[in-house]
Amino acid sequence: MSYTIVLLDGKELRNLSLEQIRELFFKRQINQDSLVCSTDNPRWQMLRKAIDVNNWIPLAAAPVHQNPPPPAVNPFDAPAAPVYNPPPPVYPSNQLNPPPANPGPYYQNGYSQHNQSETYYQAETTQTSYNFQNNPAEFAPSKYQNPANPFQTPGNPVPHQSNPFQNGPAVYQTPASNFNQRVNDGIPSGERNGLRPAAVMLIVNAVINVLLMVLETVAANGPTAVNDKPANGVVRLGVSLVIDILLAIKLWKNDDAETARKWVLARTYLGFLVFGVIVPFTRIPTDGLIAGTVNFIAYFLLLVSVLLVLHGKRGPSPARVMAGVGTFALFFLFNFGVIALSGVALVAPNFSKFELAGKQMEKYKIEGTEYEDKTTGAKVVLPEGWSMIDLKNPLINSPQARMIAIDKQEKRLTMFEVVPVPANLDMKRADSAYILDQLADNVVAALREESRNAGGFGENSFREITRMNIFIGKHPARLLIFEKVDDGEKVRGHLIITFDELTFYVLHSWCPAAEYEQARNDFTFFEKNFTVPDNINSPFTQSAETRKNKTETKKNY
Numbered sequence: 001m002s003y004t005i006v007l008l009d010g011k012e013l014r015n016l017s018l019e020q021i022r023e024l025f026f027k028r029q030i031n032q033d034s035l036v037c038s039t040d041n042p043r044w045q046m047l048r049k050a051i052d053v054n055n056w057i058p059l060a061a062a063p064v065h066q067n068p069p070p071p072a073v074n075p076f077d078a079p080a081a082p083v084y085n086p087p088p089p090v091y092p093s094n095q096l097n098p099p100p101a102n103p104g105p106y107y108q109n110g111y112s113q114h115n116q117s118e119t120y121y122q123a124e125t126t127q128t129s130y131n132f133q134n135n136p137a138e139f140a141p142s143k144y145q146n147p148a149n150p151f152q153t154p155g156n157p158v159p160h161q162s163n164p165f166q167n168g169p170a171v172y173q174t175p176a177s178n179f180n181q182r183v184n185d186g187i188p189s190g191e192r193n194g195l196r197p198a199a200v201m202l203i204v205n206a207v208i209n210v211l212l213m214v215l216e217t218v219a220a221n222g223p224t225a226v227n228d229k230p231a232n233g234v235v236r237l238g239v240s241l242v243i244d245i246l247l248a249i250k251l252w253k254n255d256d257a258e259t260a261r262k263w264v265l266a267r268t269y270l271g272f273l274v275f276g277v278i279v280p281f282t283r284i285p286t287d288g289l290i291a292g293t294v295n296f297i298a299y300f301l302l303l304v305s306v307l308l309v310l311h312g313k314r315g316p317s318p319a320r321v322m323a324g325v326g327t328f329a330l331f332f333l334f335n336f337g338v339i340a341l342s343g344v345a346l347v348a349p350n351f352s353k354f355e356l357a358g359k360q361m362e363k364y365k366i367e368g369t370e371y372e373d374k375t376t377g378a379k380v381v382l383p384e385g386w387s388m389i390d391l392k393n394p395l396i397n398s399p400q401a402r403m404i405a406i407d408k409q410e411k412r413l414t415m416f417e418v419v420p421v422p423a424n425l426d427m428k429r430a431d432s433a434y435i436l437d438q439l440a441d442n443v444v445a446a447l448r449e450e451s452r453n454a455g456g457f458g459e460n461s462f463r464e465i466t467r468m469n470i471f472i473g474k475h476p477a478r479l480l481i482f483e484k485v486d487d488g489e490k491v492r493g494h495l496i497i498t499f500d501e502l503t504f505y506v507l508h509s510w511c512p513a514a515e516y517e518q519a520r521n522d523f524t525f526f527e528k529n530f531t532v533p534d535n536i537n538s539p540f541t542q543s544a545e546t547r548k549n550k551t552e553t554k555k556n557y
Helices: 018-026 119-126 195-221 229-253 257-282 289-310 318-347 353-364 432-453 513-528 539-552
Strands: 003-006 012-016 035-038 370-372 379-381 387-389 401-406 413-420 462-472 475-486 489-499 503-512
Touching: 003 018, 012 018, 195 229, 195 257, 195 289, 195 318, 229 257, 257 289, 289 318, 370 401, 379 513, 432 462, 432 475, 432 489, 462 489, 475 503, 489 513, 503 513
Parallel strands: none
Antiparallel strands: 003 012, 003 035, 370 379, 387 401, 401 413, 413 503, 462 475, 475 489, 489 503
């Protein structure tokens, strides 16, 4: 058999055994007047009528004490004052069993309305206090008689408290909240708005600074680098990134929030003044007005967003926090656009002159797989897939070039240049190593100047990677591996320089830096198949020798 019973707090428990009801009785969640019904008798009745609880009462009525009371001294003390129980919370009368809209004449709300003893529960849960004065003396105490919460009586008030019965019965009040606000420098820690949004702003700003630093580093190694930009990136990483992360952690954890708030405001003011005003506008002559304006707008938006969420000792209103978040969204979108455009400018391929020409080169190509200079006898053999082009083409030209060749994809270029030795230079008596080094230095200086004029800046416009000693036949030579700028694009290539007694020879080959590894085989092929005659017997060299002798001969008039 199972039971259904209504607890003292108004809850209804179903499918309970007798042992479970007894346990509830011991726990003082029910008393002998609690309503109960069973599967055998579905009619609601009091517990003392449904079950014999006489054997339970002596066990349940034993008083509970946190500390054992001292032994009584006088067995004839005055009787204790009548028990007064504070009024319980008021529950609506129809909370458990709301009546139907049109109750019939035989409607019952769960128990008999004609039983005066059963209506005690209804009165107990609606408007009256618990009163067990009519119950047997050994009845279990009310749930409100908890030794941990001692009650007051009219004749024995709790020490150090006023007697609530001096001016009438006590009025029930809602218990005060046990939440204690932790105050940090005069600002409630849990009440200030804007701390976590400010922390997110600092983290996002740090990420943006990292991306900008990466772009500046790539640009520093790129063809259009300015020498002091990498230093600015390191300073931004070391100062802004570390400080922003530390302050963001403090704001997020609410750890010494007032101090962190002041530091964030000071950092924002200083950053706007230095990086948003002073640095950009003092560098307008070098960086340009657009770069200065972009920096000013970015730091101004960051300043406004941080001020909206952190300015003032009192926490900002939710509307002000939302305005700050919206301003920071504009800051993020602005910087995202700047980073995206900068990345496209760095990553997007720039095509050299011969690549931009495209199909226009087809009509200038010349058949043949090798070139031999008719005056000096120097010969250059082309790799497979390469073609020579007419020297009179409008796209690629060089005053000293004797031969220009491009590959099939028109991304790799080779020029063969022949320059007469100055008449006042005796190559027979000069040190070949010294001559080659001086010649290589002059060629590098000329190429660097040409690269600067083509869109490169600073030392990165032309960079000599290595210089090696080789031989072209019996002639000593220098092989230079270099990087340079050609129409704004970084290229890499080989430069072979050699000479005979009357002529300098320069074989200049290059390709986009990204394709250098694939082009190395072609450049090595040029090195192995570039020949210079051992004997000086060409008409050009003979005429040059004649002119040289005439210049050195003393004239007597």
